[in-house]
Amino acid sequence: MQMVHIQMKWKKFMPPLIILAGPTTSKKSDTAIELAEKMNSEIISADSMQVYKYFNIGTAKVTPADRARVPHYLIDILEPDQEFSAFDFKAKALTQTRKLHRQGKIPIITGGTGLYIKVLCEDYDCAVQINPEIKKQVQSDIRTKGFIKMHEELQQIDPSSAERIPPLDTQRIERAISVFRQTGVPFSEFSQVKSKPNYEFPIYTFFIERNRKELYTNINQRVEKMMEKGWIEEVKGILDQGFSEKLKPFQSIGYAQIIKFLHEKQSLEKTIDLIKQDTRNYAKRQITWFKKLYDAKTIKADVSDNPTTLRDKVLALLPQTLTIFAFFLILSLVNSENAIGKEAKAYSSALSQFQKGNFHQAALLFRSIYSSTPDTTEKKRASYLLAHSLANTNKLDESIEIFLASIKTYPEMEDYIRFYLAEVFLNSGKTKEALEQVNIVSKKFPKTLLLTKSNILLAKILEKDNKVETALNVLAETEKKLSVLSKSSENRSYLPEVIYHQGHLYHKSGKLTEAYNRYRFLHFAFPTNQLTQQAKEEMNKLAKDVSIKIKPLTLDEYEQRIRALRDDVEYQQVVNEISELLKIRTSLPVNFYFYLARAQKGLRKRNLSNSALRKFLEHYPGHKRTQEALFMIGRNLWNTGYYQDGLKYFKNSIDQGVDPTLTNQARFFIGKMHEEKKRYREATKYYTKLVSEFTDEYAERAAWQLGWMNYTIGNFQKAYDYFDESSR
Incomplete structure (x- = not known):
């Protein structure tokens, strides 16, 4: 760890x-x-x-x-x-x-x-290793039965994959069928569970x-x-x-x-x-x-x-997003002779130790480069990372000395050098010097990517000087700026740290209710952040104080928490928490049923997903999201092989007619279902309606399917006409 x-x-x-x-x-x-x-x-x-x-x-x-x-x-x-x-x-x-x-x-x-x-x-799940015998059998089936028959088999076992994979794409057909034969699970369901990979x-x-x-x-x-x-x-x-x-x-x-x-x-x-x-x-x-x-x-x-x-x-x-790597870009401009020299190899070895967290060994190697190499880009980089390595081995005075020297020798990285210099000053108890460096960063580099981290560090310096109220003001202003950023913004990821630090400072100054409320906010707004577990422990300690009024989460706060859990693919936790709510409430707001349905689907429990959607239909008859629920039930039924029931729900979804896109998607899926069963006349009816009356994505796809159907039965001129239509 x-x-x-x-x-x-x-x-x-x-x-x-x-x-x-x-x-x-x-x-x-x-x-x-x-x-x-x-x-x-x-x-x-x-x-x-x-x-x-x-x-x-x-x-x-x-x-x-x-x-x-x-x-x-x-x-x-x-x-x-x-x-x-x-x-x-x-x-x-x-x-x-x-x-x-x-x-x-x-x-x-x-x-x-x-x-x-x-x-x-996206860490998309593709790692199912296929047994060589299964692979050999699937390849043999493709050769003997042909790609059309194998695509029809795929439609039976995994309609979602069949919808995405063209009948001529034998490589992907082979993969999808092989995964199903190996695991018994449709390949499309593996693709639903994804997360951001945790690379270094x-x-x-x-x-x-x-x-x-x-x-x-x-x-x-x-x-x-x-x-x-x-x-x-x-x-x-x-x-x-x-x-x-x-x-x-x-x-x-x-x-x-x-x-x-x-x-x-x-x-x-x-x-x-x-x-x-x-x-x-x-x-x-x-x-x-x-x-x-x-x-x-x-x-x-x-x-x-x-x-x-x-x-x-x-x-x-x-x-x-990449200013932080300026020194790597600068390094890339050195000539090829340096790139293959002894110094480069030594630097590569030192960097490897640094990345592994072996800071003592990294410091020895970087010091060797720093003391023996002439003034090159490699020496500048080595000095910068040597200072970091020394700081991580608690040799703070040496780290400060090298950071100070690097300000002059490595001006391209000045904002980063000063920021980490301030951090080392703080860790060595020199708050005056730390404050001076942070102020230089904010004034000299107003657009640095380190600005948010610099404000957090400023709050820590002020705390060390017992200026808690000023520190809280800095954090409040930082929170205000971060809160309006998009969720994908890198700076917004510091928000939990800001909020947790606020709770810590309120606790330290005796404002226990304010501290509790900050930790509580982390609990429902950032449920999967690593600081949230620490916040929960602090909440449990504070809850023992009789002066604090404990507030249960409101439904709006519950929804915010569950939405965040869903976004982080914590499907089982979503199911657990909504299930607990349903034990104490006869019904929940509309969104909860859809969160539950999508979480169950993510867990590959489509029958339980449909159960959640049916509860929504029971509690909210005539609601504007009825069409969406009917459509989702139909798709789950289709994907689990309940053909007639799936058709019924798709048709009911069309009858609602609230969302034109959803209506056309249902028409297209009905056409696909009929096509799978070789009911080409019925399929043609639905596809033709899309092609003749609409111009959206599903009209294009319907034209393609009409072309493909006609191609498979030998009506080549019609096939050509429909293919041409789908490309316009």
Whole structure:
């Protein structure tokens, strides 16, 4: 536990990982190259097709010339008949990321495979290891039964995954069916339980978004250019090497259509049109996927933007979150001779000890660099981290001496040096000197990212000088500023610390009721924060004082607590607390039933999720959220195999007609359910209504499904018309 705490404490001082995502033809790869050159960094590919050798043209693989400009990883690492999963990507990407960090570089991950990026930056559950026999059997079934039959099997066992995975995507079909056969649990349910990963480095994600029409034009032009470059000849060449056309890479967009063309099952014109169509649909799915990435910042790209201007847009956002890593960026500008010299190796070794929390060993190594190395960037960094290491081994006077010297030798980090110098002064009992440093930070660096931490430190200094009221005023003003920030803001994460410190100061000054109320606020507003447990212990001690009036949580406060628990994926705790409330109340406000339903669904207990929704319908007949409840019940029933009951609830949801989006989603799902059962006439009725009367997302998807249905039964002209409709 001690080591984890140290790593998290120093996480913000570790070089980050930058992720650059975007749909195909959004110029993300070129932008990543520009960014990497600017930062003297290297690129890790997140493309499930570019890992394979020989598949170059159709994957838009980075050219040898560009790879000479900037090193790329996870490209051309496999033969076409080798397996590679999202779990493999995560393991290899993390290994390479940490390797680049040890070299003092900031890695850039870019690519269009959304699952790879989601697995990495959201801890998306992909780690189910498939038994080789199960894997072999599923692959055999795909070869013998065909992808259409296997997609139908997927619709039966996991409708949610079948809805997301196109019938031609055999790789993802294989994965979803394999997971189900291995675990008995639908693959879609694994994806619902996700959390922010607890890496030792921060992740900054950017999503390049382009106008849909411009994107589609780019896609059409790219396909034409790929054909001109010899895409068909590339496919022939790979087949001539003896590789089977049934291998996974040949099932991907473009390659699958060209295989059909080579078997004379369709004309070249139709092949090109289908590739364009499938690529446009893939781009739509990519956009949907990337927009849901955790904490991703959107880069709006217009027609005039090129990789250089997009790079600058990314860099313009970095100072707000990345200023703290300025010294790493500066280091990246040193020449390659320094990067491979003895000093760099010594520094890398020292940094490794520092990251592990071995501060005594780190101090010895940093001191060696500090005393023997000439004035270089490495020496500046070593002196800065030597001062930190000494402070952590309680050698405060030496730490102060080196921090003071670093102010002159390392001006790029002056605000950080002064802040931590103030902290060491405080720990050594020198409050006057500590106050002086904090005041310099706030006056000289009004935009520093350390401003919030500086105010918290100021309150601690004032407390040490017995100026408790002044300290409380500083914290109150800090709380006021932090409270208006968005939840995703890094500075807002300091709010629990501010509130806990207020409680501590009120307690210290004898204002017990105020102290209790501050701890109480932490209990319902930040239930999963590590300080909340300490606050609860303090509340229990204060509760023994008869002068304090204990107030039970109001329903509004309960809701705030439960919403926070839900947001932090504490589903079981949500269920426990709402269940306790239902023991003492005959009914609860509307939102509680939906929190309970979603928590039960997150725990894969869809029957209990429906039970919560039915209680809502019982207690609130005619409520404006009735349609939502009916829809959710219908979806749970469909996903658990209760086909007729699911249809009934979806139809009842449509009858409510309050929310047009929900109504159209229900129509689309009914169409899907009929299609699964091969009731194509009924499916067509629902899909056609969407296509003819609406222009939203579900109308587009309905047009695609109509195209697919007609394609499977041989009505190719109708299929083409509907595919064309869905791309507009």
